[in-house]
Every structure is written in structure tokens, then in C-alpha cells.
Amino acid sequence: MSADGLRAVDGLARSLARPLAVVGREPTDETIARVFLGAIAEPGDGTMGNAIEALGAARVARLVHERASTGAFAEALAESGIVVEARVLAAAVERWLPRIDDAALVRSVEQAGRVGARLLLPSDDSWPVALDDLGAHAPLALWVRGDVGLLARARRTIALVGARAATGYGEHVAVESAAGLSDRGFTIVSGGAYGIDGAAHRATLRAGGSTVAFLAGGVDRFYPAGHEQLLSRIVETGAVVSELPCGQAPTKWRFLSRNRLIAASTAATVVLEAGYRSGSLNTAGHASELGRPLGAVPGPVTSPASAGCHRLLREFDAVCVTDAGQMAELALGTSFDGDLLDGFEASTAATAEGLRVLDALSARATRPVDDVARRAGLDPRTVRSVLGSLEAEGRAKRGFDGWVSVRRAT
Amino acid sequence: MSADGLRAVDGLARSLARPLAVVGREPTDETIARVFLGAIAEPGDGTMGNAIEALGAARVARLVHERASTGAFAEALAESGIVVEARVLAAAVERWLPRIDDAALVRSVEQAGRVGARLLLPSDDSWPVALDDLGAHAPLALWVRGDVGLLARARRTIALVGARAATGYGEHVAVESAAGLSDRGFTIVSGGAYGIDGAAHRATLRAGGSTVAFLAGGVDRFYPAGHEQLLSRIVETGAVVSELPCGQAPTKWRFLSRNRLIAASTAATVVLEAGYRSGSLNTAGHASELGRPLGAVPGPVTSPASAGCHRLLREFDAVCVTDAGQMAELALGTSFDGDLLDGFEASTAATAEGLRVLDALSARATRPVDDVARRAGLDPRTVRSVLGSLEAEGRAKRGFDGWVSVRRAT
Numbered sequence: 001m002s003a004d005g006l007r008a009v010d011g012l013a014r015s016l017a018r019p020l021a022v023v024g025r026e027p028t029d030e031t032i033a034r035v036f037l038g039a040i041a042e043p044g045d046g047t048m049g050n051a052i053e054a055l056g057a058a059r060v061a062r063l064v065h066e067r068a069s070t071g072a073f074a075e076a077l078a079e080s081g082i083v084v085e086a087r088v089l090a091a092a093v094e095r096w097l098p099r100i101d102d103a104a105l106v107r108s109v110e111q112a113g114r115v116g117a118r119l120l121l122p123s124d125d126s127w128p129v130a131l132d133d134l135g136a137h138a139p140l141a142l143w144v145r146g147d148v149g150l151l152a153r154a155r156r157t158i159a160l161v162g163a164r165a166a167t168g169y170g171e172h173v174a175v176e177s178a179a180g181l182s183d184r185g186f187t188i189v190s191g192g193a194y195g196i197d198g199a200a201h202r203a204t205l206r207a208g209g210s211t212v213a214f215l216a217g218g219v220d221r222f223y224p225a226g227h228e229q230l231l232s233r234i235v236e237t238g239a240v241v242s243e244l245p246c247g248q249a250p251t252k253w254r255f256l257s258r259n260r261l262i263a264a265s266t267a268a269t270v271v272l273e274a275g276y277r278s279g280s281l282n283t284a285g286h287a288s289e290l291g292r293p294l295g296a297v298p299g300p301v302t303s304p305a306s307a308g309c310h311r312l313l314r315e316f317d318a319v320c321v322t323d324a325g326q327m328a329e330l331a332l333g334t335s336f337d338g339d340l341l342d343g344f345e346a347s348t349a350a351t352a353e354g355l356r357v358l359d360a361l362s363a364r365a366t367r368p369v370d371d372v373a374r375r376a377g378l379d380p381r382t383v384r385s386v387l388g389s390l391e392a393e394g395r396a397k398r399g400f401d402g403w404v405s406v407r408r409a410t
Numbered sequence: 411m412s413a414d415g416l417r418a419v420d421g422l423a424r425s426l427a428r429p430l431a432v433v434g435r436e437p438t439d440e441t442i443a444r445v446f447l448g449a450i451a452e453p454g455d456g457t458m459g460n461a462i463e464a465l466g467a468a469r470v471a472r473l474v475h476e477r478a479s480t481g482a483f484a485e486a487l488a489e490s491g492i493v494v495e496a497r498v499l500a501a502a503v504e505r506w507l508p509r510i511d512d513a514a515l516v517r518s519v520e521q522a523g524r525v526g527a528r529l530l531l532p533s534d535d536s537w538p539v540a541l542d543d544l545g546a547h548a549p550l551a552l553w554v555r556g557d558v559g560l561l562a563r564a565r566r567t568i569a570l571v572g573a574r575a576a577t578g579y580g581e582h583v584a585v586e587s588a589a590g591l592s593d594r595g596f597t598i599v600s601g602g603a604y605g606i607d608g609a610a611h612r613a614t615l616r617a618g619g620s621t622v623a624f625l626a627g628g629v630d631r632f633y634p635a636g637h638e639q640l641l642s643r644i645v646e647t648g649a650v651v652s653e654l655p656c657g658q659a660p661t662k663w664r665f666l667s668r669n670r671l672i673a674a675s676t677a678a679t680v681v682l683e684a685g686y687r688s689g690s691l692n693t694a695g696h697a698s699e700l701g702r703p704l705g706a707v708p709g710p711v712t713s714p715a716s717a718g719c720h721r722l723l724r725e726f727d728a729v730c731v732t733d734a735g736q737m738a739e740l741a742l743g744t745s746f747d748g749d750l751l752d753g754f755e756a757s758t759a760a761t762a763e764g765l766r767v768l769d770a771l772s773a774r775a776t777r778p779v780d781d782v783a784r785r786a787g788l789d790p791r792t793v794r795s796v797l798g799s800l801e802a803e804g805r806a807k808r809g810f811d812g813w814v815s816v817r818r819a820t
Contacts, residue, residue: 042766042787094789098780169710251769253762253786298708298720300579301732310708313723313730320723320730322711352663356452359661370508376663377452379504 012036012065015106022113033061034121035109038140039245040064040099043257047084047092049136054082057140064096104247108218111246115220118148126152128265133290139243139261145219146239151212151265154187158331159262159287161280162196162272167305170273173297174199177272180324182209186331189214189266191258192231192240194224196272196280205233214265215242216258217250259283263290268331270295270321274308281308288316295321295330348389353378357386358395363407366399422446422475425516432523443471444531445519448550449655450474450509453667457494457502459546464490467550474506514657518628521656525630528558536562538675543700549653549671555629556649561622561675564597568741569672569697571690572606572682577715580683583707584609587682590734592619596741599624599676601668602641602650604634606682606690615643624675625652626668627660666692673697678741680705680731684718691718698726705731705740758799763788767796768805773817776809 016035017027025031034057041048051060054077063073070090077084112119120127120142128151131138151157158181162170178188178200188204190197192213204211213234217223219242222231231240243261244254259282263269269287271294274280287294296318299306312318321327348354353376360375360383361367367375373383387403390396397404426445427437435441444467451458461470464487473483480500487494522529530537530552538561541548561567568591572580588598588610598614600607602623614621623644627633629652632641641650653671654664669692673679679697681704684690697704706728709716722728731737758764763786770785771777777785783793797813800806807814 045787091789091792094783094791095787098784099787169712173711251766253766253769256762256765297711298716298723298730300710301583301707302579306708307732310730310732313708314732314736320708320720322717322720322724326724352666355666356661356663359663373504374508377455377505377509379501381504382501 012102012105015102016109019106019109019113020119023109023117023119025119029058030056030123031119031121033057034141035119035245036061036105037064038243039101039105039108039248040096041140042095043139043243043254044134044137044260045092045095046136047088048096048140049138050082050084051077051092052140053136054080065100067097067100069093105245108245108247111218111220112143115145115246117143117145117219117246120144120148125149128152130157130266131261131264134260134264137260138264142241142243143219143246144239144241146235147210147237148239150187150210150239151189151241154210156184156186156328156331157189157266158186158327159189159266159269159283160196160200160272160327161190161259161262161269161274161283162200163274163278163280163305163308164193164195164197165275165278165305166195166199166273167303169299169303170196170305171199173299174272175203177270177297177324177327178203178209178211179207181327182207184324184328186328187212187238189262191216191255191262191283192223192227192234194226196274198227198230200272201230201234205237211238212265213238213240214258214261215240215250216244216254218242218244218246218248220246221249223250255279256282260286263287263292266292266331268293268295268327270297270327270330271309271312271318272297273299273305274312275305276307276311278308281312284312284316284318293330293333294318295327297321348386348393348395351386353382353386354390354395357383357390358405361396361403361405363405366402366404368402372403422512422515425512426519429516429519429523430529433519433527433529435529439468440533441529441531443467444551445529445655446471446475446515448653449511449515449518449658450506451550452505453549453653453664454544454547454670455502455505456546457498458506458550459548460492460494461487461502462550463546464492475510477507477510479503515655518655518657521628521630522553525555525656527553527555527629527656530554530558535559538562540567540676541671541674544670544674547670548674552651552653553629553656554649554651556645557620557647558649560597560620560649561599561651564620566594566596566738566741567599567676568596568737569599569676569679569693570606570610570682570737571600571669571672571679571684571693572610573684573688573690573715573718574603574605574607575685575715576605576609576683577713579709579713580606580715581609583709584682585613587680587707587734587737588613588619588621589617591737592617594734594738596738597622597648599672601626601665601672601693602633602637602644604636606684608637608640610682611640611644615647621648622675623648623650624668624671625650625660626654626664628652628654628656628658630656631659633660665689669693670696673702674700676702676741678703678705678737680707680737680740681719681722681728682707683709683715684722685715686717686721688718691722694722694726694728703740703743704728705737707731758796758803758805761796763792763796764800764805767793767800768815771806771813771815773815776812776814778812782813 126149263286296309296312356376373380536559673696706719706722766786
């Protein structure tokens with residue numbers, strides 16, 4: 001930020017210096033600007049993202065803080081070669097200015113310090129760079145309780161999400177998946193909600209794995225209240241993260257925008273159990289839009305609690321995943337292939353000719369090759385070669401005057 | 411057939427005249443040739459199919475019946491401009507010649523007459539032309555008990571298949587699917603086996619629908635024995651069909667080749683429940699190779715009986731279908747689309763801005779537009795427009811000095 005920029009938020013910089021020190025930051029222009037703008041814009045505000053991209057956070061912060069007119073914003077953007085439709089910019093300015101409240105902002109950062117939260121910025125080494133794929137909708141900053149570098153450090157990440165209204169089946173799937181993926185070295189990311197999210201977090205902790213919960217409100221108050229203990233345990237070994245400043249309550253809109261962070265911060269998203277209109281389908285939609293692999297676990301078609309997963313398989317090209325191994329494959333990009341007509345078993349007994357020769361053999365009476373050939377509708381040379389392979393596989397035996405089949409041990 | 415062709419199978423033609431009359435056919439060259447060759451070649455013998463395509467059934471029948479040498483076959487094919495690899499042709503001739511047995515063939519057609527079977531040939535109006543998509547692997551003829559024209563007449567056809575080792579879940583799905591598709595005017599095709607096939611046939615009969623069972627052996631002996639009564643009931647209103655002549659036993663190979671008829675004769679194939687190595691996956695493979703739509707019904711991932719269906723969804727791009735309506739769509743080629751991020755409900759309350767305004771309203775206290783705008787992080791003009799729509803949807807109400815939200819009736 002230029003000295004010009006600094007002057008405008010000078011007072012704010014002074015008031016924030018001490019609370020920022022508590023959350024481990026110097027009161028630099030960039031830091032102050034992002035903390036300030038993160039309290040002004042709702043999560044994912046694209047006009048804000050574009051303005052910061054064009055002018056830098058400090059300059060945007062100064063413009064907002066001095067309550068610049070739409071014209072002044074447009075002029076600044078035009079200088080950077082950016083043209084924003086006047087109506088869009090006017091609407092943005094009208095959204096932003098009424099939210100300026102320096103005193104509330106200072107209290108919010110103080111509160112972050114009290115609960116031991118840390119502030120993470122895009123320029124930090126610990127920033128999860130995968131979030132940058134969100135472009136203009138990327139978060140301005142993250143508030144983290146727990147292991148602040150976990151997401152950036154994790155080599156394998158996966159989002160396991162699902163509905164709050166989970167069934168015993170869904171929770172079983174969540175527990176098995178989270179445990180199996182933890183064993184494979186994955187960091188499990190979810191939304192901290194009741195039902196599937198909670199089961200995934202819990203199973204990860206039990207397996208000694210690492211897990212991250214993205215919240216839709218400030219990290220000072222854990223939501224839902226019934227997960228206060230679970231989220232506190234996550235803080236001990238993993239991380240509880242939010243882009244919203246402390247003191248901000250979760251809203252429906254914020255739950256939906258929070259979902260983009262779950263999808264963007266991980267290598268793949270898997271929906272474990274979800275009803276037809278479950279919010280977890282929204283996370284799936286974000287994963288899909290970002291080009292991240294998307295998996296869904298099927299369930300009984302008689303269970304409405306799985307209807308959302310089936311919808312993902314049917315309409316949104318999600319990959320059908322049935323266990324932790326397949327989820328790991330999805331996230332790691334391992335490919336697989338197969339051939340339905342030939343690939344049942346790699347044995348002669350499973351080839352077309354092998355089957356026909358086996359059909360033509362008897363387990364009781366020996367049959368000469370010509371007889372087997374006639375019964376199988378194959379020529380004798382082929383039959384002789386197939387019989388040799390079947391013998392090697394223990395499925396046929398040479399007798400005194402022909403061949404018999406050998407029953408397979410079951 | 412030329413007089414030249416006729417002469418060679420003259421004796422056979424005389425012996426077959428009366429039994430053919432009983433199954434409703436004139437002893438034409440084509441008819442006799444296809445009946446004869448159908449007893450010589452195993453189902454789906456591509457060399458036979460190609461030879462008939464090149465020379466006509468009558469000429470191939472004459473060559474086989476007079477035990478022509480490989481050289482004579484090669485010469486005849488060469489005259490028609492067809493070159494078959496010598497090794498392939500020699501193997502085919504070695505397969506075919508040992509099976510010539512005129513007396514057994516006459517007994518087989520007599521047996522067909524006794525059980526009331528009819529013979530169907532590709533040139534008949536009642537021939538299910540969809541089978542011609544099998545090319546060289548198409549059946550030479552079909553033996554039908556019941557409604558001989560059913561398959562050709564049916565405007566809507568679908569194959570419902572699955573494992574013999576069905577669970578209660580799988581049978582429930584089969585019953586619901588067959589009944590729902592019958593109600594939608596579909597003819598249900600399956601394999602007459604225990605488990606899923608049987609449940610589908612039975613539910614169709616119960617729903618007053620029409621159903622076709624393709625057998626892997628002659629239609630004179632119903633297999634499996636425990637389905638004798640079921641198959642007899644299918645004959646009354648539907649059809650039991652096989653390409654194998656009467657007297658021929660089902661073999662493992664014939665079960666697999668029978669599957670291609672189930673897949674080829676229908677507009678789509680749906681696997682309702684199948685283990686990882688179920689034979690019904692082979693039917694699915696045929697459908698897929700033929701370019702017919704393939705559907706699979708998911709089940710609990712904890713059930714090995716659904717592992718084959720999940721494999722189809724995962725590795726073979728089967729469409730996830732969860733009810734009869736979706737199966738009908740699959741067969742009729744109806745397309746569908748949706749948008750995960752926007753498509754939840756076609757209402758303002760479900761749009762991003764709608765959600766944010768609803769979040770910002772209170773059900774108890776009225777709030778002025780500016781206050782709602784600040785809370786929602788939206789500009790007042792947008793908020794006003796959204797409030798108007800929410801009012802129309804009954805989700806928001808104008809108060810004396812502002813707006814309140816209206817709780818949704820549940």
C-alpha cells in the first residue's frame with residue numbers, strides 16, 4: 001500500500017495493531033486491508049474480488065473506508081484498465097459502505113485473539129493455494145483455530161460431505177470412509193455439521209487422522225452448538241476454519257458460500273449420503289464447477305436419504321464410489337479400465353471357448369477330444385489347446401481314453 | 411434357393427415337410443436351410459453368419475450337408491468376393507460337419523410341434539428386426555412359444571435382468587420396476603432365471619403386462635425346472651423364445667450367448683441387482699457393445715449383491731436409475747438436465763439473493779429495507795426487488811415500517 005493508502009485507514013491501523021499482534025500479525029497495509037474488507041463483503045463477492053485483483057486490497061480498502069463514490073471507484077478501476085458496468089459497481093458500493101464499522105472490526109479481531117484464532121492471508125506460505133482456483137470468489141482471508149498450516153501442508157486431501165439428516169447406513173459409510181482414507185494419509189475436510197459431516201470428522205479423529213472443518217460463521221462461536229465438543233477436539237489436532245470474522249453468525253447464504261471452500265481446498269469431493277435437496281449437493285456443484293473430481297456413494301433406492309447421491313450419479317456425472325479405496329483413487333486421479341465381456345476372470349475357464357469345452361465335458365465319464373469338440377461345436381485342435389489350459393488350471397483332467405472335468409472347490 | 415441347392419438337401423426337405431407344417435411353415439429352401447444350420451452352429455457363430463450373408467442360407471446348408479471340403483467353402487466364398495482366413499474356415503468346417511444328424515433334426519422339429527412352438531425367420535414380418543443389429547452374430551432363426559409376434563409388435567421394450575442370488579431388496583426393486591414399466595406400456599424382456607429375472611417376469615404378469623423370456627436351451631424343456639409353471643404362464647400371454655432347436659440343453663456358453671438376444675431385442679437394458687461377477691453383467695456388456703442404453707440400479711454399498719451394479723455405474727458408464735420412470739426415460743431416450751448450483755427450486759427464496767434477504771429478515775421484528783440491505787450485504791434496490799418476489803411467494807410480508815419474514819408451512 002502506498003503512503004496515500006495508509007493515511008486513509010490510519011486510525012484503523014492504530015486500533016488494530018494490538019489485536020493483530022495477538023493473532024500473530026504485523027499491522028501491514030495488506031493485512032489491515034484484508035481484515036477490513038473481509039468484514040465488509042459477503043463471502044464470494046465477485047465485484048470485491050475483481051476490484052482487489054485490479055487495484056490491490058489496500059487501495060480498495062482506502063476507497064471503501066473513505067466512502068468513495070461510485071464515480072471515484074469507476075475512475076480508479078478505469079486507470080487500471082478495468083471497466084465494470086456502472087449498475088454493478090453502484091450496487092456493490094451500496095452493499096459495502098453501510099457495513100463500515102471500525103469499532104466492531106476491532107472487537108472482532110480482539111475476539112479472534114481471545115479464542116486463539118490465527119489469521120491466514122493469500123500471501124502466506126501456509127495459505128492453501130488450491131483456494132486461488134476460486135478466482136474473484138476466493139476468500140480474502142481465513143481465520144483458523146488449530147493447525148494453521150495443515151491444509152497447505154497436506155499432500156492428500158478429500159472432502160467428505162453429506163446431509164445432516166443421516167441414516168445409520170450413511171453414518172456407517174461416513175465412519176468407514178473417513179477411517180479408510182485416514183489410513184491412506186488423507187486429510188479429511190468437511191463442514192462440521194450434524195449427521196454425515198460429524199460422523200466423518202469423528203471417525204477421522206478416532207483413526208488418529210487429521211481433519212479440517214470449514215464453518216459458515218466466525219470461529220469464535222462453534223456452530224452447531226451440539227458440536228462444540230467435537231469442534232474443540234478438531235482444534236487440538238486439526239483445524240477449524242472460516243473466512244468470516246469473529247462475531248459473524250452463520251446464515252443460509254454463508255452455508256452455501258462456505259461449501260465452495262470445502263470443494264476448492266480439496267483434491268476431490270465425495271457425497272456420502274444426501275437427500276434430493278441436501279445442501280451437500282451444492283458442495284458437489286462447486287467441486288464440479290471447479291473441475292475437481294466428484295464422487296457419490298450409492299444407497300438403497302428405497303431410501304430418500306440417498307436420493308441426492310443418485311441424482312449426482314445420474315444427472316451430474318459423479319463417479320460411483322463404494323469404499324475408501326475408490327475414493328482415494330478418485331482424489332489421486334488413478335485410472336482404471338475393464339472389459340465387461342472378457343474381464344470376468346483371467347482364466348481359460350472364463351473364455352468363450354473354455355466355457356464351451358467345460359460345458360462339453362463330464363465329471364463322471366471320460367470323453368475323447370472329438371466327442372468334446374462335437375458337443376462344444378469347436379474344432380478338435382482348438383479343443384486340445386483349451387483342454388491343456390484347463391488342465392493347468394485344475395479344471396480338467398486327462399483320463400485313460402479321454403478327458404473329464406474337475407469340479408471347482410467352493 | 412436354386413434347384414442346385416434344393417437337390418442337395420432334398421431328402422431332408424422331404425422328412426421335414428410334415429413337422430414344419432405343424433409349426434406353421436412351408437418347407438421352403440430358406441426355412442429348411444435355417445432350421446438345419448441352426449442345429450449345426452452354436453449360437454452367435456460369426457463364421458456361419460458371414461457365410462450366410464455372403465452365399466445365402468440355402469447354399470451354405472447345401473455345402474455343409476454335402477460335407478464340402480474347406481477348399482470348396484473357400485472357393486464358394488471367393489466367388490462372392492469374400493476372403494476368409496484359411497485357418498478360421500478350416501476350424502469352422504471342423505466344428506460344423508460332425509454335427510450333421512438329419513434324424514435328430516427331424517425329431518427336434520417334431521418335438522417343437524408337440525409343444526406348440528412356432529418357427530420365426532428373419533424374413534418374417536414378425537421377426538424382431540432389432541436382432542439384426544447383431545450382424546454376423548444374429549440368430550439364424552427363433553423358436554417361439556406363445557405370442558409369436560409380440561417382440562416385433564411391441565413399441566416399447568426393456569430388458570430387466572439381474573442375479574439369481576437376489577436379496578429381498580433386489581426382488582423388491584424388480585417387482586416395482588416391472589410393474590411400473592408395465593403400467594407405462596413396456597414389454598419386459600428377461601432370462602427366465604431364478605432371482606431377479608423371475609421376480610421381473612412375475613410382477614409383469616401380475617400387472618397384466620406382457621413379458622418375454624429368452625431361454626438358453628430348447629423351448630421344449632423349461633429351464634430352470636422350478637420355473638416350469640412361471641414359464642408356462644408367460645406362454646399364455648407373452649412369449650418364451652430360444653434360438654436353439656428343441657432337445658438342446660442349456661450350457662454355460664449358451665447362457666452367455668442368449669444374453670446377447672436379451673440386450674439386442676430391447677431398447678435398453680437395466681441391471682436391477684447383481685454381484686461383482688454376475689452373469690447379468692454380460693448382458694450389460696452386450697447392450698453396451700450394441701450402443702443400447704444401459705442402466706443400473708444402485709443398492710447399499712454394504713451389500714455384495716449390488717457390487718455388480720456399482721461396477722457398471724463406476725467403470726462402464728451405466729446410467730443410475732432408481733425407479734420405473736427413470737428406466738422408461740432411459741429406454742425412450744428422453745433427456746434431462748439440471749444445474750446443481752441454481753436448480754434446487756424455481757423460486758426467489760432459493761436464489762442467492764433471495765436466501766441472503768431471507769437471512770437478513772426477522773419473523774418477529776419488522777426491518778426497513780436499508781437495514782435488510784446492510785445485513786444481507788446487498789444494495790437496497792436489489793433488496794426491494796427481491797422482497798417483492800418473496801412477498802409474491804408468501805415468504806415475506808410488508809409491515810408498517812419495514813418487512814418481516816413469513817415462516818414456511820411444513
